[in-house]
Amino acid sequence: MEEIRIEDTQSVCPSEPASEYILEVRNLKKYFPIEKNLFGKPTRYLKAVDDISFKIEKGTAIGVVGESGCGKTTLGRTILKLYEADGGEIFFEGRNLNGISKKEMRKLRTEMQLIFQDPYSSLPPRMTIGNIIAEAVRVHRIVPAEDVTSYVRDIMKKCGLQPQHYDRYPHEFSGGQRQRICIARALAVNPKLVICDEPVSALDVSIQAQIINLLKELQNNLGLTYVFISHDLSVVKYITDRILVMYLGNMMEYGDTKALFANPLHPYTQALFSAVPIPDPDVKMQRIILEGDIPSPASPPRGCKFHTRCSKCMKVCKYLQPEYVEAEEGHFVSCHLYNPTVMDDLSKYDEEYDRLTEEEERRKEDEKKKGKARIRR
Numbered sequence: 001m002e003e004i005r006i007e008d009t010q011s012v013c014p015s016e017p018a019s020e021y022i023l024e025v026r027n028l029k030k031y032f033p034i035e036k037n038l039f040g041k042p043t044r045y046l047k048a049v050d051d052i053s054f055k056i057e058k059g060t061a062i063g064v065v066g067e068s069g070c071g072k073t074t075l076g077r078t079i080l081k082l083y084e085a086d087g088g089e090i091f092f093e094g095r096n097l098n099g100i101s102k103k104e105m106r107k108l109r110t111e112m113q114l115i116f117q118d119p120y121s122s123l124p125p126r127m128t129i130g131n132i133i134a135e136a137v138r139v140h141r142i143v144p145a146e147d148v149t150s151y152v153r154d155i156m157k158k159c160g161l162q163p164q165h166y167d168r169y170p171h172e173f174s175g176g177q178r179q180r181i182c183i184a185r186a187l188a189v190n191p192k193l194v195i196c197d198e199p200v201s202a203l204d205v206s207i208q209a210q211i212i213n214l215l216k217e218l219q220n221n222l223g224l225t226y227v228f229i230s231h232d233l234s235v236v237k238y239i240t241d242r243i244l245v246m247y248l249g250n251m252m253e254y255g256d257t258k259a260l261f262a263n264p265l266h267p268y269t270q271a272l273f274s275a276v277p278i279p280d281p282d283v284k285m286q287r288i289i290l291e292g293d294i295p296s297p298a299s300p301p302r303g304c305k306f307h308t309r310c311s312k313c314m315k316v317c318k319y320l321q322p323e324y325v326e327a328e329e330g331h332f333v334s335c336h337l338y339n340p341t342v343m344d345d346l347s348k349y350d351e352e353y354d355r356l357t358e359e360e361e362r363r364k365e366d367e368k369k370k371g372k373a374r375i376r377r
């Protein structure tokens with residue numbers, strides 16, 4: 001059984017002081033126990049977020065992309081401390097969130113808000129929208145009690161809701177309007193950082209554009225910072241400044257949105273981005289189809305987790321996990337192809353692979369012989 005080993009590896013963005021950034025995540029890990037022994041001690045873990053590092057400047061947006069199950073939501077929830085991290089550090093405005101008290105965290109929660117994917121289930125059905133939005137305003141005493149109603153009506157207006165809807169219930173609204181209510185509820189407590197987890201994926205395409213434009217407008221007007229989780233790369237391209245590409249809990253590529261779209265380096269990013277439509281009839285799309293299914297996150301492949309689906313897979317990829325390499329300034333990639341230490345000495349790594357394979361075959365052969373001997377006895 002696999003033993004859990006949580007150790008800090010080198011951060012990919014160690015240079016500048018943390019306080020320049022509203023959020024800095026260093027080597028963050030969230031492992032879910034999936035098997036326990038008789039005494040209830042976890043013996044196997046699913047590494048939903050495994051060694052993720054990035055940082056965001058105030059007023060900018062980072063996109064988190066990757067296939068379903070790669071750990072995007074878990075990353076968002078761990079940043080907000082809705083899940084306790086199993087390793088790594090989170091700095092919010094330069095302050096390390098490790099070890100801060102529950103009381104302090106409650107205060108910080110107003111500054112870090114979450115907008116969910118599903119606007120249908122995230123609103124309490126028996127409360128009017130005015131009360132839904134006002135609830136946290138009252139609890140956190142954002143404005144004096146006598147000003148709450150006018151404050152809420154003002155926020156509703158900013159989010160494209162009519163103030164006369166104050167006394168209506170969630171079921172009286174469409175999906176797009178409900179997502180506006182969720183946005184208004186998140187913004188009512190004056191957050192600095194908003195984690196948007198697939199905020200438009202449950203909505204019609206026409207409504208999606210309205211909500212994205214609203215989020216962008218609010219960001220410009222209020223100086224908000226976003227962590228924007230999405231499957232939709234066209235949306236991510238439009239709204240974010242930086243992108244983090246995840247695969248099976250690991251970070252595959254990280255850099256400026258423009259640089260990533262102009263020159264995706266990782267074979268996984270290249271495949272993902274090849275599916276984004278190009279609004280030019282003269283440009284032919286060259287879609288890269290990924291072979292095979294995404295492996296189970298509970299037992300990911302050895303070496304590079306992407307190697308079972310990578311068309312550029314080499315022997316070294318099958319046993320050695322790639323390091324993060326700064327391939328271009330501020331553009332990080334986790335792939336041996338960009339690591340000169342590996343690529344300049346590839347034959348050595350090939351030989352090592354052959355040696356390991358032979359060793360493994362010998363071990364299997366020995367086990368088979370032992371098994372047969374046991375049966376004969």
Ligand SMILES: Nc1ncnc2c1ncn2[C@@H]1O[C@H](COP(=O)(O)OP(=O)(O)OP(=O)(O)O)[C@@H](O)[C@H]1O
Binds near residue numbers: 048068073
């Ligand atoms: N509470 C939990 N307990 C155990 N495993 C979990 C838990 N939450 C998530 N997981 C597992 O962690 C992995 C990452 O899940 P997560 O929800 O973060 O993925 P995601 O990238 O947000 O996927 P999607 O795009 O479908 O929303 C998945 O394999 C999931 O099954």
Ligand code: SF4
Binds near residue numbers: 267317322
């Ligand atoms: S390390 Fe190897 S398998 Fe992984 S993405 Fe790079 S080339 Fe492909």
Ligand SMILES: [Mg+2]
Binds near residue numbers: 074197
């Ligand atoms: Mg998710």
